[in-house]
Amino acid sequence: xxxxxxxxxxxxxxxxxxxxxxxxxxxxxxxxxxxxxxxxxxxxxxxxxxxxxxxxxxxxxxxxxxxxxxxxxxxxxxxxxxxxxxxxxxxxxxxxxxxxxxxxxxxxxxxxxxxxxxxxxxxxxxxxxxxxxxxxxxxxxxxxxxxxxxxxxxxxxxxxxxxxxxxxxxxxxxxxxxxxxxxxxxxxxxxxxxxxxxxxxxxxxxxxxxxxxxxxxxx
Numbered sequence: 481x482x483x484x485x486x487x488x489x490x491x492x493x494x495x496x497x498x499x500x501x502x503x504x505x506x507x508x509x510x511x512x513x514x515x516x517x518x519x520x521x522x523x524x525x526x527x528x529x530x531x532x533x534x535x536x537x538x539x540x541x542x543x544x545x546x547x548x549x550x551x552x553x554x555x556x557x558x559x560x561x562x563x564x565x566x567x568x569x570x571x572x573x574x575x576x577x578x579x580x581x582x583x584x585x586x587x588x589x590x591x592x593x594x595x596x597x598x599x600x601x602x603x604x605x606x607x608x609x610x611x612x613x614x615x616x617x618x619x620x621x622x623x624x625x626x627x628x629x630x631x632x633x634x635x636x637x638x639x640x641x642x643x644x645x646x647x648x649x650x651x652x653x654x655x656x657x658x659x660x661x662x663x664x665x666x667x668x669x670x671x672x673x674x675x676x677x678x679x680x681x682x683x684x685x686x687x688x689x690x691x692x693x694x695x696x697x698x699x
Contacts, residue, residue: 481519481625481627481628482573482588482589482590482674482696482697483550483587483588483589483696483697483698484586484587484698485519485520485521485584485585485586485587485588486519486520486521487521487584487585487586488586488587489519491503503578506578506586507536507537507538507578508536508537508542508576508577508578508586509534509535509536509537509576509577509578509579509580509583510534510535510537510559510574510575510576510694511524511526511534511574511575511576511577511585512526512527512532512561512568512571512573512574512681512687513525513526513571513572513573513574513575513588514526514527514568514569514570514571514572515572516572516573516588516590519627521584521585524575524585524588527564527568527569527571527681529566529568530564530565530566530567530568530683531562531563531564531565531566532561532562532564532568533561533562533580534577534580534581535559535560535561536580537555537559540556540557541555541556541557541559542554542555542556543555543556543692550697550698551697551698552695552696552697553695553696554691554692554693554694554695555689555691555692555693555694556691556692557691558688558689558690558691559688559689559694560686560687560688560689561686561687561688562686563684563685563686564681564682564683564684564685564686564687565683565684566683567680567681567682567683568681568682568687569680569681570678570679570680571591571678571679571680571681571687572590572591572621572643572676572677572678572679573588573589573590573591573676574588574589574591574689574694575587575588575589576588576696587696587698588696589694589695589696589697590623590674590676590677591676591677591679591693591694592675592676592677593695594674594675594676595674596625596672596673596674597611597612597614597672597673597674598611598612598670598671598672599611599624599670599671599672599673600668600669600670601633601665601668601669601670601671602665602668603633603665603666603667603668604664604665605636605637605662605664605665606647606655606656606657606662606663606664607633607635607655607656607663607664607665608653608654608655609653609654609655609656609673610652610653611652611653611654611673612652613651613652614649614652614654614673616646616649616654616675617646617649618646618647618648618649619645619646620645620646620675621642621643621644621645621646621675621676621677621678622642622643622644622645622646622656622673622674622675622676623642623643623644623673623674623676624640624642624644624671624672624673625671625672625673625674626669626670626671626672627672628672629670629671630669630670630671630672631669631670631671632669632671633665633666633667633668633669634665634666634667635663635664635665635666636664636665636666637661637662637663637664638657638658638659638661638662638663638664639658639663640658640663641658642658642676643676643678644656644657644658644663645657645658645659647662
């Protein structure tokens, strides 16, 4: 799930009970992802060609964290990447590492400040997701999760590995496709969905994210 990786969450818990001091204050390097992984900080895919490089930030590049359940931190200054000399692909998320390459992923999030919403899934062809007053439109991208409870339904065609594309939306329901294939299910399920955005960064483009456009939340 978005937010802290296991490394940070476990470090904070060990710190607050006096077991071990949390790791040394890092330099945060912003990375871009074409695919996301797990809370263990593995399985994330960054662009590998076209002059891509993580961007080093300083404390002053970030606003102070604020809010409650969840707390939120955003960038105070624009975060600007090198100009792409080849296509970087479709970027769907960003993360904070403690090194310019390799290193440890500390936190990550999808682009756009969208909430996770509870969802139920019917056994149907195509499967119908019921999400109260979701506000999605056809063509929106969503991600599915059962990290905080629920069961992914058994799918008979395509699957719930995102991003999924919203189809046939009504006020409280919609169906989804995985690529061009409708998602059909043979059992019911329940979990959470969240809208996400995808941005293609092609050769010649310099990606720059203005102040307050990158946000990471933590409960």
